[in-house]
Each structure stands twice: as C-alpha cells, then as structure tokens.
Amino acid sequence: MSAPIRRIAHLDMDAFYASVELLRYPQLKGLPVVIGGGRRAADEALRALQGERGLADIPVAAFPVLRDYTGRGVITTATYAARQFGVGSALGLMKAARLCPQAILLPVDFDEYRKYSRLFKATILEIAPLMEDRGVDEVYIDFTEVPGGQREGGRVLARLIQKAVFDRTGLTCSIGVAPNKLIAKMASEFNKPNGISVVHEADLQSLIWPLACRKINGIGPKADEKLARLHIHTIGDLAARSREWLIEHFGKATGAWMHEAAHGRDARPVVLESEPVSISRETTFERDLHAVRDRAELGAIFTALCEKLAGDLQRKGYVGKTIGIKLRYDDFKGVTRDQTIDHYTADARTIRHTAGLCLKRVPLAQRLRLLGVRVGSLLKAAQAREFESNVPVIHTAPAHSATDSIATTDQLF
Numbered sequence: 001m002s003a004p005i006r007r008i009a010h011l012d013m014d015a016f017y018a019s020v021e022l023l024r025y026p027q028l029k030g031l032p033v034v035i036g037g038g039r040r041a042a043d044e045a046l047r048a049l050q051g052e053r054g055l056a057d058i059p060v061a062a063f064p065v066l067r068d069y070t071g072r073g074v075i076t077t078a079t080y081a082a083r084q085f086g087v088g089s090a091l092g093l094m095k096a097a098r099l100c101p102q103a104i105l106l107p108v109d110f111d112e113y114r115k116y117s118r119l120f121k122a123t124i125l126e127i128a129p130l131m132e133d134r135g136v137d138e139v140y141i142d143f144t145e146v147p148g149g150q151r152e153g154g155r156v157l158a159r160l161i162q163k164a165v166f167d168r169t170g171l172t173c174s175i176g177v178a179p180n181k182l183i184a185k186m187a188s189e190f191n192k193p194n195g196i197s198v199v200h201e202a203d204l205q206s207l208i209w210p211l212a213c214r215k216i217n218g219i220g221p222k223a224d225e226k227l228a229r230l231h232i233h234t235i236g237d238l239a240a241r242s243r244e245w246l247i248e249h250f251g252k253a254t255g256a257w258m259h260e261a262a263h264g265r266d267a268r269p270v271v272l273e274s275e276p277v278s279i280s281r282e283t284t285f286e287r288d289l290h291a292v293r294d295r296a297e298l299g300a301i302f303t304a305l306c307e308k309l310a311g312d313l314q315r316k317g318y319v320g321k322t323i324g325i326k327l328r329y330d331d332f333k334g335v336t337r338d339q340t341i342d343h344y345t346a347d348a349r350t351i352r353h354t355a356g357l358c359l360k361r362v363p364l365a366q367r368l369r370l371l372g373v374r375v376g377s378l379l380k381a382a383q384a385r386e387f388e389s390n391v392p393v394i395h396t397a398p399a400h401s402a403t404d405s406i407a408t409t410d411q412l413f
Helices: 016-024 041-052 095-099 110-127 150-168 180-187 203-209 223-231 235-239 244-248 252-262 297-318 348-359 381-387
Strands: 008-013 033-036 075-078 104-105 130-132 140-141 173-178 197-198 278-289 318-329 333-345 366-375
Touching: 008 150, 008 180, 016 033, 016 075, 016 110, 033 095, 033 366, 095 297, 110 130, 110 140, 140 235, 150 197, 173 180, 180 203, 223 244, 235 252, 244 252, 278 318, 297 318, 297 348, 297 366, 318 348, 318 381, 333 348, 333 366, 348 366
Parallel strands: 033 104, 173 197
Antiparallel strands: 008 140, 008 173, 033 075, 130 140, 278 366, 318 333, 318 366
C-alpha cells in the first residue's frame, strides 16, 4: 500500500481582532471598523453606556470614529469593509482617518483576543491533533493521517474544521491545503474570508507562479526590491533563474532557499510544540513621553507592562532568567538592554526591578514613543524547579504586584 499524499493546511482566522469585536458589537457588522491604539476618553464613555444597556443595543452613533482621532497610534487590524478604503494593519491612525474618516475606532483588547485564540485552537486539536501554533490567529495542521484528510485533497476535513471553529467561537477562518507549509500559507489567502483553497503539486505553474515574489513567506521588502531591480517580479520569474544564478546574487543559503521555494519545495515538518525564545510586552504611546517630565505616567505604564508580562509567563507556565527592555525614541531609533539574574522568575516585582536596572544603562534625554519589557532564557516552571533543586528559593510563585517594588528600589520611572 502506497504512503498517503502529504497534506498540510494553513488556517488563518479572518480579520481576527476585528471579528472578535464584532461578536461584542454585532450592530457594527458590515461597517468599516478599525482596531488600534490604547483606550481614550471616548472609549471610557462607551464603557459607561455598556453599563446602562446591552452591548448590542448601543447605537452606532455612540461609537468613536476615526475623524475625531488625534495621536500617534497605528492600526492593528481592520474589518474587510474598512480595507476597501485602503485602510489596513500598521497604517497610522491619523493617515487612516484621511482615507476613511467615518470608520469606527475601537481600542485593542488583547485579553479577549487571547481567550478566543485558545478556544479556536482547542477546537482544532479535538479534530486534528497534529497542529503547529504560529501566533494568536494562525496555525499549521498536518492532514495527512487524519481521518478525512485525503478526501477531495483535504477539502472535506477543512470544511469540518471551519464549521467546528465557527460553531464554537462564532468566528470564520480561511484554510489553504497543499503539499507543504510554504504553499499552504499562500493558498489560505486565495479565498478570504471564510474560504478554502486546495493546491496540488500539478497546480504550481498555474496558481503559484503568477503570484508576486512577496507572497513567498520569507521574502521581505528588501529582497523584493532587489529582485525587482533584477527584473524578477513573479514567483515564475524566480523559478526561471538557475540555482547558481540565485546563489551568485543572494548568497549560498538564501539563493538555494529561493530556488527551492520558487519550485514549491518545502520539507519543513509541522512542529507540534515549539518552545518560545522569550515572552514580551510593549506599547506605543499616544504621544511621545519624556523620562523626567512624564515620569509618573511612564512609571504607571512600565509597572503595568511588567505585571502583564508576569501574568503571561505564569499563565503559560514559564520562568526566565534574562530580563530586558526595549525603547524607541521620537526619531524612531531604538535601543535594547538586558540583564541575566541568578535565578528563574515569573515575578512582577523582580521583573520590574531588573528591567529598571536596564533602563539606567540607556540614554533618556530624548522623548520616547515605545516601551517594551522582555523575559528570555525561558524554561518551563517544573523544569526550572528540577534544574535549581539545590537552590532554596525559586521565584515561580504568584507574582507580587510590581508596584510593591517602586518605593524600595531606585527606579528611573
């Protein structure tokens, strides 16, 4: 009996953050909605209305709109209705306001998005246990040996998963099924939203080669610009070049990889459990802040980041030894610093104290537009206990509040 054909699926939740918001506010369906920035006075006013009536009963006119926004925030995601106006992820909110002033603006709510992320992934695992987590809103799934995974090239199983995810969460997703991860990711974009696309090896020239080179996951803006200068615009153009030519122009590793990718070859397995290198939290400010003149505001933000990061670590069961900070100044230049401590921790007070020491090693004369905190050198908490079995105390207990350390340590803010 011959081995089954390899079937790898890439599942991508449709406009995930925006779609979660529409579950709360169904009256906004079909309207241009953007998600981005922190909470503003208008959002607090909306919260007050929520206390007076059901979420679905809040009139559309009560929601804040882009035309009234002022600040430095960027869009995290947008509904498909908003995308019709050229509004999308990473676009500045002020610029988006010029393109679609009537769009409704909602703040980011990561706790809610993580809740739905865990829910849709748990639903998938009940059907297809070979799943690789690729972030809050996407996964790879190995269909090869799963019952129904070979029927109609994987379409039958994809429909089953789509329906199960929708029934459990009320959210739609798009799925691409292909012989490997590389092509499956491209295929998941073919029929958004709520689409299924199946690509077979024989479809390479007709479906993949006409696509722009940027559609290959791993070819970024700089490589794409260089390819364009070399008159290579589509994946088919790339496939027409020899391996030797690509190595000559892009180096041994990148050139060889480009040649394989252009011919649709990708042997990477679906990785069932990928240990994170680090876990971080960061925020971009609504206005640039100064370390001295805005010390109180920065201190509160810094403390909140450390507490949220500690909560992330504890919820995921990790502890770490390397604690670092990330700053971006008002001229968009950035700096990072980190420090390794002598024990593993997921404690907010320890994280804030050590991150504060890192802050003492960076220039703070310029205004800041972004602040981030990171914990690396991670281990699972149980592994850390075993590793440090001869150490009397391991800081994996529920975190102290980071604010406990402010009065007793010399923090910059």
